[in-house]
Amino acid sequence: METDDDETVTNNFEIQGSSTTQNKRTIEPASTKKSSSKKQKTSTNDGESPTLKRLIKELATPSSASSTTDTQPTIADRGNLTDLYDAIVTAEDKNRATNQEIIMRYYSFGEELENMFDRFIENVRLRECSSKKLQSNSQAIYRKILSRKG
Secondary structure, rough: OOHHHHHHHHHHHHHHHHHOOOOOOOOOOOOOOOOOOOOOOOOOOOOOOOOHHHHHHHHHHHOOHHHHHHHOOOOOOOOOOHHHHHHHHHHHHHHHHHHHHOOOOOOOHHHHHHHHHHHHHHHHHHHHHHHHHHHHHHHHHHHHHHHHHH
């Protein structure tokens, strides 16, 4: 039934095109072929996609980001509360030391930034003084030249 409607529309456009001087496009029925350039989904029997399998494999293998955990002592018995508590205390101590080091680095950075700013301000003041001297010298020279001419 759809093909009959498409042919009717095409015929109507052709009739209208012949009655007017303007050329109108005719609507051609869409082809039933599907484009071969579309990606086809790959299905697996397990119900898992290849991307999911790849992600699971990546998570299962140890990464280079976990190399920081290699330096920490390993806990032999996960059920032993004292070992777990000691591991927590050790981790907190390392965290505290790292935080203190970060704060010290920021403080040193701030001091050096302040020193650079002070040097910059001093250079600006020296330039202002030298430019004022140049202005006063040039004005004095200009006055001397005018006094000789006059």
